[in-house]
Amino acid sequence: MIKTYHFIKNRDTVxxxxxxFCAVFSIIALGCICVFLFSTGIxxxxxxxxxxxxxxxxxxxxxxxGILSMIVASLYxxxxxxxxxxxxxxxxxxxxxxxxxxxxxxSIRQLINLLAGIPSVIxxxxxxxxxxxxxxxxxxxxxxxxxxxxxxxVLSIMILPTxxxxxxxxxxxxxxxxxxxxxxxxxxxxxxxxxVMLPAAKSGIFAAVVLSIGRAIGETMAVIMVIGGSPVMxxxxxxxxxxxxxxxxxxxNELTGDAETxxxxxxxxxxxxxxxxxxxxSLLKREKGGGR
Amino acid sequence: MKKLFAIAIILASLTFALTACTxxxxxxxxxxxxxxxxxxxxxxxxxxxAAPEPxxxxxxxxxxxxxxxxxTSRNVTIIAREDGSGTKSAFMxxxxxxxxxxxxxxxxxxxxxxxxxxxxxxxxxxxxESLGFTTDEVKILKVDGADATVANIKSGTYxxxxxxxxxxxxxxxxxxxxxxFFAFLQSSDAQEIxxxxxxxxxxxxxxxxxxxxxxxGEIDISGSTSLQPLMIELASAFENLQPxxxxxxxxxxxxxxxxxxxxDVSAFGxxxxxxxxxxxxxxxxxxxxxxxxxVIVNKSNPLDDISMEELKNxxxxxxxxxxxxxxxxx
Numbered sequence: 001m002i003k004t005y006h007f008i009k010n011r012d013t014v015x016x017x018x019x020x021f022c023a024v025f026s027i028i029a030l031g032c033i034c035v036f037l038f039s040t041g042i043x044x045x046x047x048x049x050x051x052x053x054x055x056x057x058x059x060x061x062x063x064x065x066g067i068l069s070m071i072v073a074s075l076y077x078x079x080x081x082x083x084x085x086x087x088x089x090x091x092x093x094x095x096x097x098x099x100x101x102x103x104x105x106x107s108i109r110q111l112i113n114l115l116a117g118i119p120s121v122i123x124x125x126x127x128x129x130x131x132x133x134x135x136x137x138x139x140x141x142x143x144x145x146x147x148x149x150x151x152x153x154v155l156s157i158m159i160l161p162t163x164x165x166x167x168x169x170x171x172x173x174x175x176x177x178x179x180x181x182x183x184x185x186x187x188x189x190x191x192x193x194x195x196v197m198l199p200a201a202k203s204g205i206f207a208a209v210v211l212s213i214g215r216a217i218g219e220t221m222a223v224i225m226v227i228g229g230s231p232v233m234x235x236x237x238x239x240x241x242x243x244x245x246x247x248x249x250x251x252x253n254e255l256t257g258d259a260e261t262x263x264x265x266x267x268x269x270x271x272x273x274x275x276x277x278x279x280x281x282s283l284l285k286r287e288k289g290g291g292r
Numbered sequence: 293m294k295k296l297f298a299i300a301i302i303l304a305s306l307t308f309a310l311t312a313c314t315x316x317x318x319x320x321x322x323x324x325x326x327x328x329x330x331x332x333x334x335x336x337x338x339x340x341x342a343a344p345e346p347x348x349x350x351x352x353x354x355x356x357x358x359x360x361x362x363x364t365s366r367n368v369t370i371i372a373r374e375d376g377s378g379t380k381s382a383f384m385x386x387x388x389x390x391x392x393x394x395x396x397x398x399x400x401x402x403x404x405x406x407x408x409x410x411x412x413x414x415x416x417x418x419x420x421e422s423l424g425f426t427t428d429e430v431k432i433l434k435v436d437g438a439d440a441t442v443a444n445i446k447s448g449t450y451x452x453x454x455x456x457x458x459x460x461x462x463x464x465x466x467x468x469x470x471x472x473f474f475a476f477l478q479s480s481d482a483q484e485i486x487x488x489x490x491x492x493x494x495x496x497x498x499x500x501x502x503x504x505x506x507x508x509g510e511i512d513i514s515g516s517t518s519l520q521p522l523m524i525e526l527a528s529a530f531e532n533l534q535p536x537x538x539x540x541x542x543x544x545x546x547x548x549x550x551x552x553x554x555x556d557v558s559a560f561g562x563x564x565x566x567x568x569x570x571x572x573x574x575x576x577x578x579x580x581x582x583x584x585x586x587v588i589v590n591k592s593n594p595l596d597d598i599s600m601e602e603l604k605n606x607x608x609x610x611x612x613x614x615x616x617x618x619x620x621x622x
Contacts, residue, residue, distance in 0.1 A: 058393075059393040060375050061392070061393070101298070103295050104298045128409075142367060144399075146399050229374070229400025229402075230398045230399065230400060232396045239397065240397060240398060240399045250374045250402055251375055251376060253376075253544045254376025254544070254546065254547030255376045256571060
């Protein structure tokens with residue numbers, strides 16, 4: 001019996017070790033990626049110089065690695081898609097919360113959630129075949145369909161499910177008494193939803209926005225197909241530009257040597273931006289937790 | 293009842309959406325657009341100029357703009373390939389812009405298929421593309437008055453052509469299946485396929501390939517997407533001759549070709565530019581075929597002929613005024 005006991009105890013230790021390893025594995029992976037990014041990217045930025053790396057000219061043959069125009073393009077695309085996506089998504093959530101026939105809500109929610117399951121390359125194809133030609137032939141003043149607007153439209157559809165489901169959950173989490181109280185004080189239904197419920201669900205809605213910004217700034221495949229790809233400073237919505245993610249993906253297969261390292265350095269900047277978003281997200285969460 | 297009604301509405305709208313999508317999809321499909329059968333009409337009819345075929349608007353659904361409606365006041369939409377593409381570096385070198393960046397309003401497509409799709413759908417587009425990969429869904433321009441034909445490329449009248457090569461380590465072809473495949477590439481069997489596919493063969497009086505029944509295994513080839521379609525044909529012919537051998541051909545671009553051959557990832561790397569030893573210091577190369585680079589425009593475009601000078605102006609980053617089609621069409 002004692003022997004068996006020892007055997008089992010050993011087995012426990014072994015299994016604990018395995019569990020521990022699994023837990024540590026993801027942290028090791030994160031560490032490896034960070035080490036890889038920073039050990040290659042930061043010395044490269046130092047080597048070519050800050051002014052070169054954050055300049056506006058990207059031309060590999062003359063060793064110009066300026067990614068400022070791509071940072072700006074990334075920010076523009078992210079901002080515009082968030083504005084379009086959040087407006088549509090938030091209004092969808094409000095409609096699902098209050099103004100839509102109750103029986104249709106679950107099915108509409110399911111359908112919107114289906115959007116999240118569509119691979120991003122399909123969004124890219126949709127943009128390339130439908131949105132870009134439409135913008136080119138009907139809307140664009142200069143006959144160019146590619147650019148910030150096309151990418152933002154595609155991205156805003158992609159981030160809809162995140163915004164709708166997270167902000168709907170946030171609205172549902174607000175106690176019903178707030179709404180009833182507002183009605184009792186004489187507010188109309190619309191007033192109670194927009195002036196009482198929305199502010200009460202504020203932190204959850206902010207979380208939805210931050211999450212969708214994270215998705216928009218990191219999205220690559222759908223963007224690369226509709227953005228055009230010219231590494232110039234964005235001056236118009238209908239102009240071929242290049243985002244940081246597109247820059248990395250366009251060159252990753254083909255480039256060697258310094259040019260490849262420049263892509264890794266681009267990755268460092270992108271990583272920095274997403275890190276910033278994650279930190280602000282967890283700060284928001286903490287604030288939300290403290291407020292309750 | 294309400295629930296049923298809601299489901300019915302959703303189903304109806306879904307059906308409507310799907311039908312609408314299918315219709316627009318049909319609109320984009322070009323009848324008989326199989327790239328394998330239609331590729332490179334220029335080389336199959338060396339006597340007749342392939343490019344100035346009158347676009348028959350009744351025959352191709354892909355053209356939304358009929359020929360008479362071509363708007364010459366539109367800006368030229370310049371399509372280019374990404375940095376590191378063999379087609380791009382070869383094209384830029386030949387038109388005299390070696391090492392220059394793209395013009396600012398360029399649209400970058402990351403593959404041959406992307407370039408073709410864009411030119412097919414955009415009436416104002418101009419692009420360069422491997423001649424062996426060009427289908428008759430787009431219009432091939434004459435350059436300096438010369439048609440893009442095999443005869444003209446061999447004689448040098450058509451100036452825009454480049455070598456398609458495989459990169460390998462000397463040790464790779466010492467024995468076994470890699471040696472046999474390398475011998476096959478030089479055989480008359482391979483030369484025939486190269487000409488059939490619309491490329492320009494290198495060896496004129498090659499010997500037939502001798503089959504070695506004892507061979508088996510796998511050969512991995514990767515790299516330039518310009519050489520890839522030809523290499524796939526060559527690989528399947530080789531697999532027919534040597535049924536126990538399988539050849540995997542994958543893309544990635546010339547840069548990948550250099551990298552994979554140099555790092556032993558692939559036995560052979562495909563490149564579509566002049567071999568540059570700096571990109572793969574441990575390797576050497578063999579020129580499989582020559583390929584013309586076609587300058588292509590939309591079928592609705594009335595332009596037939598473009599000069600090297602005009603091409604250079606279009607693709608030069610220092611020429612900042614955007615060209616209009618009325619500047620090119622006289």
